[in-house]
Amino acid sequence: MGHTGTDADVIVAGAGPTGLMLACELRLAGADVVVVERLAERTGESRAGGIHSRTLEVLDQRGILDRFLAEGEPQPVGHFSGLYLEFDESESRHPYPLMILQSAVERLLEEWALELGVRIRRSAAVSGIHQDAETVTVALETGGEGGARLRARYLVGCDGGRSTVRKLAGIGFPGTEATMTALIGDVELPDLPEDYVWVRRTPGGDYSAIAFEPGWYRVITSEYDRVADRDEPATFEQLRESLIRVAGTDFGMRAPRWVSRFNDAARQAAEYRRGRVLLAGDAAHIHFPAGGQGLNMGVQDAVNLGWKLASVVAGRAPEELLDSYHAERHPVGERVLHNTRAQAALARPGAATDALREVFGSLMVFDDVNRVLRHMLTALDVRYPVGGDHPMEGRRVFDADLKTDGGVTGVYPLLHAGRPVLLDLRGGGEVAAAAEGWTDRVDLVEARSEDASWPVPPVGEVPAPAALLIRPDGHVAWAADSVGAERAAALRTALTTWFGPARRG
Ligand SMILES: Cc1cc2nc3c(=O)[nH]c(=O)nc-3n(C[C@H](O)[C@H](O)[C@H](O)COP(=O)(O)OP(=O)(O)OC[C@H]3O[C@@H](n4cnc5c(N)ncnc54)[C@H](O)[C@@H]3O)c2cc1C
The missing domain is CATH 3.40.30.120 (Glutaredoxin)
Structure with a gap:
């Protein structure tokens, strides 16, 4: 029960990484929270492949980082549109990207959520919302059980890029359209040459193969002459044909575990809060996944919002505190959209981009250039507008x-x-x-x-x-x-x- 005769203080829509992290943060700060998730169970889809320094620090701040380190693999370098980025040990206790699948991140966050007493209700999809002065009521589709209603002080839509909550709240999602199509699959590649290196550019597009675990690879093909329909299913056969088009062979591709598609559409919610409804994670921003920033940004949205929302529902802080969520996080999202558009531009095939990449690559050997891009991707340099001119004010604290x-x-x-x-x-x-x-x-x-x-x-x-x-x-x-x-x-x-x-x- 929530503090005011409601079903909960906060309803979180979506049990992806953002929703789970937010639920934990709220619970830790004393709020009663229920997560409603459309799916009956976790999909186990591998999706995102890594987490960056600031997210590792955020998990460390909560004492749960060891769980992630035990399942992930620290990487020696990161990349900006496939061009290598060096890390610096003096900046963070965790100066590396950790390769860990999103499925593992979600499982570990869900375990933590259950330890903290978060209620997770599956097979429950938000289908309607109604706000009044004190509460928000959420209509749920619950499959065979028929519908249900839940009432809370606030609702946070962490329900992904196609967010129902965002649409029901009438919040705009302006941005730029897709200009390309990428197919992604976790497969076996028995004929991949041993000297294969990561990303290959070809006149028709590019492809990459990354060994995540012994025996299988994540294959991604990007083609720039066609934008697939959003609702068209992605199939193993499409991935195979696409790889043959860009690489000239399918490397004996077989045994698909997961196949999906993405593109470079970049959009951001015009408002992160409308009254009692807030948005976080992919519900608030979508972009090209280059550099692996989406999941990280969602987790950091959650960590920015959780304590504020918990303080407001407990009456410890005024409601205006919630406005700082948009003020602080919208610019961060805007910058990520910007850098992923730049990475998408640097990835297009053709002689002009080849030349641009060569120039860009020759600049990236300089420490200063590497540092600026590293900070941008890891989000270690984020400064919130808290006022004050001490160099530490607004910035994340080091684990001194x-x-x-x-x-x-x-x-x-x-x-x-x-x-x-x-x-x-x-x-x-x-x-x-x-x-x-x-x-x-x-x-x-x-x-x-x-x-x-x-x-x-x-x-x-x-x-x-x-x-x-x-x-x-x-x-x-x-x-x-x-x-x-x-x-x-x-x-x-x-x-x-x-x-x-x-x-x-
Ligand atoms: C190929 C690829 C690689 C990527 N690599 C990286 C990477 O390396 N690093 C990185 O940081 N990011 C990466 N990303 C991005 C990352 O996967 C997303 O940013 C991340 O999943 C966002 O998490 P989320 O919790 O906000 O949304 P989601 O993971 O989309 O979760 C939303 C949840 O809401 C549920 N839901 C939807 N509608 C409703 C409803 N009406 N009611 C209730 N529940 C609902 C869904 O079932 C889902 O469980 C990658 C993405 C792609 C496509």
């Missing part, structure tokens, strides 16, 4: 080593509970005095930084601060190199903005 009375810890273990943390790294009492009235909601931690400087992409190394206010999503709401009256006032403003007014008495 801290010395506390209890021994050495990292910053991320302090975030496992999903609560805000006010880190006092110099002592002296000013920080504690400024935060009086918020200690019921904010964990005040006194510690010393083990390092003189912390990495802050894209700024570089920044001197360890005197104090930091870290939001539950790991972004810095306020930072100070010394805490005088002016910085203490700014701290109180930040505490009020993000965690509601001070408690008196």
